[in-house]
Amino acid sequence: MINVRDLLNNTDLKATPQRLAILEEIHKAGHIDLETIYRNISERFPSVSLATVYKNIHTLRDKGIIKELAIKGAKPKYEIAAQKPHHHLICKVCGEVIDVEIDTSFLKDQLKDLKDFEISNCDIYCYGVCSKCKNKSDS
Numbered sequence: 738m739i740n741v742r743d744l745l746n747n748t749d750l751k752a753t754p755q756r757l758a759i760l761e762e763i764h765k766a767g768h769i770d771l772e773t774i775y776r777n778i779s780e781r782f783p784s785v786s787l788a789t790v791y792k793n794i795h796t797l798r799d800k801g802i803i804k805e806l807a808i809k810g811a812k813p814k815y816e817i818a819a820q821k822p823h824h825h826l827i828c829k830v831c832g833e834v835i836d837v838e839i840d841t842s843f844l845k846d847q848l849k850d851l852k853d854f855e856i857s858n859c860d861i862y863c864y865g866v867c868s869k870c871k872n873k874s875d876s
């Protein structure tokens with residue numbers, strides 16, 4: 738369990754109640770889109786506007802505290818950036834985003850050979866059907 742306040746410690750960002758609430762929502766959900774964050778936050782802060790949440794999320798993203806996941810055919814989702822490197826599996830049926838830690842060193846080797854390309858980092862998004870949805874359609 739991380740303390741979301743710690744995430745702001747090494748930045749010049751103030752730990753405002755809204756920012757902490759946004760980080761808590763992201764941490765709790767794992768991956769979450771802006772509208773859902775806003776909906777959950779507005780229960781605690783009825784006066785907060787979507788524009789404020791939007792601005793805060795983009796500040797947190799630009800500071801590298803949260804990461805924006807560009808998911809094809811869906812709204813971007815956000816996750817806490819300070820995590821073990823991982824990639825994402827996206828279920829095309831239910832929209833679930835699943836973290837997966839896979840070794841991508843084979844890609845590094847292949848691309849070095851094929852294109853003499855040096856990978857510094859890569860984000861893999863795999864689209865398919867999750868086990869829950871697969872089991873549902875099987876039965």
Ligand SMILES: [Zn+2]
Pocket residue numbers: 828829830831832833866867868869870871
């Ligand atoms: Zn699914």
Ligand SMILES: [Zn+2]
Pocket residue numbers: 767768816823824825835836
């Ligand atoms: Zn993730």
